[in-house]
Amino acid sequence: MSYGALSEEQLIALVQQGDRDALGELYDRRSKAVFGFALHLLRDMAKAEEVTQEVFLNVWLKARTFDPSRGGFNTWVMTMAHHKAIDQMRRIQRQRTALEEAAQDSLVHLDTSSDSPLMGAQKAQEAETVRKALETLPAEQRTVITLAYYQGLSQSEIATRLKQPLGTVKTRMRLAIQKLRVALAPFQEPT
Amino acid sequence: MNCRQAQDLLPAYALGALEPPNVEAVEAHVALCPQCAPVAAGYLRATAALALVAPPTEPPPDLRSRVLQWAAQTPQASPIAAMPEAGGSTVAPRTLLTPWRSLPLWAASVAAAVSLAVAGALLLAVSDLRKEIQQLREDNQGMTETLRQQRDLVYTIAIPGMETTVLRSAGGASKARGMMMVSKDHTWGVVVSQGLELKKSMGYQLWLTRDGQRVNGGVLSVDETGYGYLWVKYPEPLYLYSGVSVTLEPAGGSVWPTTDPVLSAPVQAQ
Numbered sequence: 001m002s003y004g005a006l007s008e009e010q011l012i013a014l015v016q017q018g019d020r021d022a023l024g025e026l027y028d029r030r031s032k033a034v035f036g037f038a039l040h041l042l043r044d045m046a047k048a049e050e051v052t053q054e055v056f057l058n059v060w061l062k063a064r065t066f067d068p069s070r071g072g073f074n075t076w077v078m079t080m081a082h083h084k085a086i087d088q089m090r091r092i093q094r095q096r097t098a099l100e101e102a103a104q105d106s107l108v109h110l111d112t113s114s115d116s117p118l119m120g121a122q123k124a125q126e127a128e129t130v131r132k133a134l135e136t137l138p139a140e141q142r143t144v145i146t147l148a149y150y151q152g153l154s155q156s157e158i159a160t161r162l163k164q165p166l167g168t169v170k171t172r173m174r175l176a177i178q179k180l181r182v183a184l185a186p187f188q189e190p191t
Numbered sequence: 192m193n194c195r196q197a198q199d200l201l202p203a204y205a206l207g208a209l210e211p212p213n214v215e216a217v218e219a220h221v222a223l224c225p226q227c228a229p230v231a232a233g234y235l236r237a238t239a240a241l242a243l244v245a246p247p248t249e250p251p252p253d254l255r256s257r258v259l260q261w262a263a264q265t266p267q268a269s270p271i272a273a274m275p276e277a278g279g280s281t282v283a284p285r286t287l288l289t290p291w292r293s294l295p296l297w298a299a300s301v302a303a304a305v306s307l308a309v310a311g312a313l314l315l316a317v318s319d320l321r322k323e324i325q326q327l328r329e330d331n332q333g334m335t336e337t338l339r340q341q342r343d344l345v346y347t348i349a350i351p352g353m354e355t356t357v358l359r360s361a362g363g364a365s366k367a368r369g370m371m372m373v374s375k376d377h378t379w380g381v382v383v384s385q386g387l388e389l390k391k392s393m394g395y396q397l398w399l400t401r402d403g404q405r406v407n408g409g410v411l412s413v414d415e416t417g418y419g420y421l422w423v424k425y426p427e428p429l430y431l432y433s434g435v436s437v438t439l440e441p442a443g444g445s446v447w448p449t450t451d452p453v454l455s456a457p458v459q460a461q
């Protein structure tokens with residue numbers, strides 16, 4: 001069977017039947033995105049590798065719990081990658097006590113990697129669109145997205161850091177995510 | 192947790208900014224709520240797109256083979272045991288629990304009791320398996336796969352509420368028989384068979400009958416001893432079908448059955 005022609009939903013259905021070649025094909029398609037993202041968040045090759053490994057082991061282990069109505073294969077994989085990477089970040093942050101300066105770094109984080117030679121033109125354009133979408137958000141909304149998604153802070157940690165009530169942080173998150181949903185619609189998997 | 196509370200927490204959930212007890216409460220609600228589930232899916236799709244800011248990077252070259260090798264040795268979790276989570280919890284490979292150990296204690300004791308009850312029915316398959324394992328000593332890959340299936344099977348039997356149906360040979364023409372275990376919610380199951388003659392370039396395919404039409408349920412993996420195994424995810428809940436059957440088809444399966452059933456069983460309507 002030629003796996004190259006199959007959709008990711010077809011491949012995960014094969015993985016559900018215990019097909020390891022299908023797992024290999026999914027790895028070939030998505031491991032670069034997962035590893036790149038983990039590396040971007042963690043800035044550490046070994047930790048990014050650990051995250052990538054855990055993600056694909058979970059694709060195997062939990063294939064049968066995968067539910068396409070909850071956002072498609074890519075969403076599933078990238079959500080796992082994000083959770084595992086922020087788990088790592090929190091572990092690292094717990095070890096360091098004085099990380100407050102990192103908050104000032106938050107926006108630098110977004111525009112460091114725009115011209116990696118490894119990035120194909122299409123990927124670079126996607127990254128650019130995401131960056132633009134983030135830039136169009138009001139600064140206070142962009143900050144909560146950055147602190148939460150790219151720096152792994154919880155909503156109450158963000159409230160404390162910004163000296164804002166939790167309700168305000170929640171409202172900013174909601175408004176931001178609703179705008180991003182529209183702005184990033186082209187990259188999102190169909191339901 | 193009600194819908195208003197869940198939707199209040201969903202943006203933070205999708206951003207990974209929710210504290211653990213809330214994560215579980217939100218996931219439990221979303222898993223069962225038709226209103227909140229699409230909202231959560233939409234938010235998660237948006238946050239997954241945020242990952243695109245990172246340049247794709249080739250992971251270390253040996254990681255792929257390590258992942259695949261690990262997969263060859265590890266049975267997949269059953270959908271019921273690994274209840275809903277949006278890719279959240281951490282299962283580190285080092286600390287991986289076997290399915291047995293990840294079962295709650297009460298389930299393990301139910302498992303022990305149920306296993307005894309079905310031991311008789313499975314005895315033949317087990318003795319076949321012993322012979323088979325002998326043969327497979329040299330073939331590590333094959334053995335790992337068989338063990339995976341066996342562990343899967345034991346695990347399936349252990350799940351409370353699994354229903355069992357016996358598949359019989361049509362008209363009692365052969366000694367072949369099978370057993371189908373179906374999950375409580377009728378969405379997945381396991382079929383095992385014995386006495387199916389292994390034929391070159393052919394395979395035994397499962398069919399689900401509905402309104403006189405038979406749809407593909409997958410191809411059993413059958414060994415030289417006639418022991419067959421298939422994990423099935425039903426396209427629709429099983430009770431919507433009127434029966435199941437197994438036919439001999441060219442390896443890889445057919446679009447529709449081309450021979451008469453060797454095994455069949457009616458499905459109980461709900």
Ligand SMILES: [Zn+2]
Nearest residue numbers: 194224226227
């Ligand atoms: Zn709800």
